[in-house]
Amino acid sequence: MVLSRLLIFRSLRSRPTRVLLSAFGIILGVASMLAIGITNLTALDSVTRLFKNTSGNASLMIVSADSTQRGFSERVLRRVENIPGVAVAIPTIQVKTLLAEQISTDQIDLSFFGASMGGLTLYGIDPELDIRARTYQISEGRFLSNDHTTNEIVLVKSYADQEGIGLGDWVSILSPKGAQRFRVVGLITKDGPGQINNGAFGVIPLKTAQNVFDRPGYADQIDIVVSSAYSSSDALESLRLDIQERLGKDYAVIYPASQGRRMAQMLGSYQIGLNFLSGIALFVGAFLIYNAFAMTVVERTREFGMLRTVGMTRFQVTRQVVIEAFVLGVLGSILGVGLGIFLARGLSRLMGIMMNQEMGTIRIDPNVLATSLLVGVTVTVLAALIPAWQAGRISPLEALRIRGTGRDSWLIVHGWSIGLGLLLVSLVILILNPFPYDVQFRLGSLVVFALFGGATLILPASVSLWEQVSRPFMRRIYGNSGRLGSSNVQRAKLRTTLTVAALMIGVAMILIVRGMTESFSGDLKEWINAYIGGDLYVSSSVGLRRDIARRLESVEGVTAVAPIRYLDVKWLKPDGNEQDLSLMAIDPAIHGRVTSFVFSDKATNPRMAMQHLAEGDTVFISSVISEKYGLKEGDVIRLRTHIGTKDFRVAAVVVDFYNQGQVIEGSWGDLRRYFRVNDATAYMIKVKDGYDVQEVQNRIDALYGARDRLIIESNQEIKQRISQLMDQAFIMFDVLALIAMLVASLGVVNTLTMNVIERTQEIGMLRSVGMTRWQVVGMVLAEAGLMGLIGGIFGLILGVILSRIFMISMTAMSGYNLTYVFPVQGVVVGLAIALFVSQIAAILPARRAAMTPILDAIHYE
């Protein structure tokens, strides 16, 4: 112990820069891993909490089992109230509407990642009953009176402030009966139910809501507060089953928080991607640690040699280095946890923006924390194992030499054959791809690391070739000293290899992220272009009657109006399970005049496919469903409809990412026939050639905007909004890639500093024979530049290969079958960053080399 304290702690203390550099690898790796873990949990929490808050003390809730039904009769309330165990049953009506005064496009309901955004959510409640379940924090005024028929409204204060509404003001709210005036009697804080719809929420009396929104005697949901005897989870579950049995299959008795599960599932694949990238960041961190320890061992060769001569065994020397790594791992991981928590705040906020939901305080889960710490320490110790073993192999004779001799290790000399083998095997696995989807994902992950490993092993053998090719360029940029610097790359091959490898992985990550982003957004844009076809998009918060189409068609400048109706349907899968799908109903006769579908199979004849759809009893399915469940044209999909189960033939496979791709497309006729629905969610309008879109938009707005509560948006605006949301979603991936690059740049600093220290005498000699300080700087920068170039180019090659693998994995996981887009932007950015980073990182070591006085350098030992 005394020996450990003396040797290990002092050794760490005596090399603060090296320790800091290696620790940075761990700190950043652990931080990114933890931050992603915390952010994922926080997002999940906030979703769960939101749905829980919505229900307050209610432990169960009743909704209509058939989502095509708009609520159910209030009479069911009486049946529920009498069930033993039910303390209070609270009915609500839930509507999405708008303030009549302020119809603006950004209020339109838009779904991304399953999160609904915009609009004003109103709950019609029974004030006496409701406060027994939900806690409304009044900040101004009072709560609703017990008169259920008044036009009173309570809004969330932050929303009211934002819309310029004060206590006592009258506000107009859109309803099927036109704008209705409500007096604001109270404002609540954005807590509990105040968080619904991110604060754009208000409550009005139940009877008023039923009347105004044309739903007399109806409720959308009944929240149930159970008596205390049923508070245990077993008792609650038996009560739930009891109620379910008494009410029958037309109703679903569910737990409030379970509503959040669907949203959490949607975030799933996104989170897997983030976790994977943070894993790679840690992997790069491991390179840095390995490099730092390998250097430390070379630097301390004489020290270890001396320890061996005075009787330290090989094991003792190895153990010393391992303990040093352990101490460093613990310190780095602890600091990484601190940084990770800090980073998690930023990422959670980003996630919050993406989901349009406040994330609240981040949740630091002990398990995630412990895992991060454990992974950090383990990775550090593992990365230091080889250097530690090498330290143990140092011969005592090394102590007698003036300087330790760094011989090229076996891996440096012969590793290329193993590397080549690894690359070939990985590529063969990828090309032949003989495994089922779930294996592919695991294998894909392994192959990623195999490719990185293989490329790293090949690096040393190719360094001299690279050096020869780039020497003239280095000479041109940095002069003769650049040529010298470039040839220096070949000297400390191990060190150089690892640094280049770290840069390579960093660049590859940038490429992967960019490749995925560009491919994803490429397909998404193609789909959006088709999805939001035509020129204008007309929607309303109060439902669009079919006859509006005729009126829109009569507007000057309009050539075609195509309706869309979204509906949640249940798919009875062959395995007996049910799954929620979105059904998008279109009118095949008109749809093609306004917009088009993107068919997965390029051979599909669009005209024939639309004709099949028009004939009825057919659907299109999304490529996601097709990939995930192995369905193809001609197969049958069974849906639960208003008149019982019904089989629909798959007429074509189309690219559609609505509802995470869980969507099918059907005809307007089938919608009416089987689902008894005859209104539209939106109308897409095609403007006649020669007419200005903006003018037509204004004309429709003037004619019907106020009268029919229409929201008219140009498609350009919608596309812009969606692409903005997409960019936000991908920012997190970019952050992780940049973290990996930052770690790699620390590797460059480490390596060059070590090289400069090792060559102090040589630099002194060069200076003494007339090399200027700037030439010395140029020499070091040239060496760094070459590292950046090699790392950059290798990274680009690997990045392109890996982004393809990632797409395969993604297809396996989520069914998204994307068209690969070569990331031109990523290639340019990746290479530029590699070169830039290598030069920036080289500044300090170069300065050190240039500033050392000649005499000191010559006498340096």
Add this chain to the structure above:
Amino acid sequence: MTVVEAKNLHKRYQLGKHVVNALDGVNFCVEKGEFVAIMGASGSGKSTLLHLLGGLDKPSDGEVILAGKRLSVLDDGQATLVRRHNVGFVFQFYNLLPTLTAEENIMLPILIDGKDPRYYEQRLQTLLELVGLSDRRRHKPDQLSGGEQQRVALARALITEPAIVLADEPTGNLDSKTGVLIMELLRRSCDQLSQTIVVVTHDPRAATYADRIVFLKDGQIKVEIQLKHNQTPVQRLRLVMKTMAKLEA
């Protein structure tokens, strides 16, 4: 009593296509309490001999018996333990750990052996006094002069009371005045502590502190001379120089 014995030692190195005979049939032994100097020109094999005697390297042929143990049959771990308990090394470049103080550097072999340093406090005191560094015991190597660092290295070599101290050019990196001081210290530890010492040096002045000088040339022992106590330093030096001149001729 023989502390170390070399029997028909051969050491060959492969240098490209050539085989270099660094040692070519050396027979040599050192008795307890003896102070032996090994001299010879560069490349004569004197350092190689020292390495083999200390178990740092293995001979191509022949064997070394150190403190009764045949080093050639020991594996690395066993040889390490023999070194730890029986040999003290002094190097030309001191080889102190820069992070440890003088006294910690001296105690290093004790700590490596897992022993409680408190039991060696008395020994440490004695050695610090012997090397004259009692007042600088808490200094780190970078706060000590070259001579002081070498004295710390000497004390480190002596702390375990080894059977033999092997010094490789201990004065090679020091000025002549400091070199004299180190040799006097070695002499004193031989006289006062009955320490067996073997010094490799090419400095004739340093060699005169020994009881016996072994001259190596081309990997073989060519001459051995015994120095007498009653000889003056000048007489000893003259003898050494004469032998060297004879050997060169």
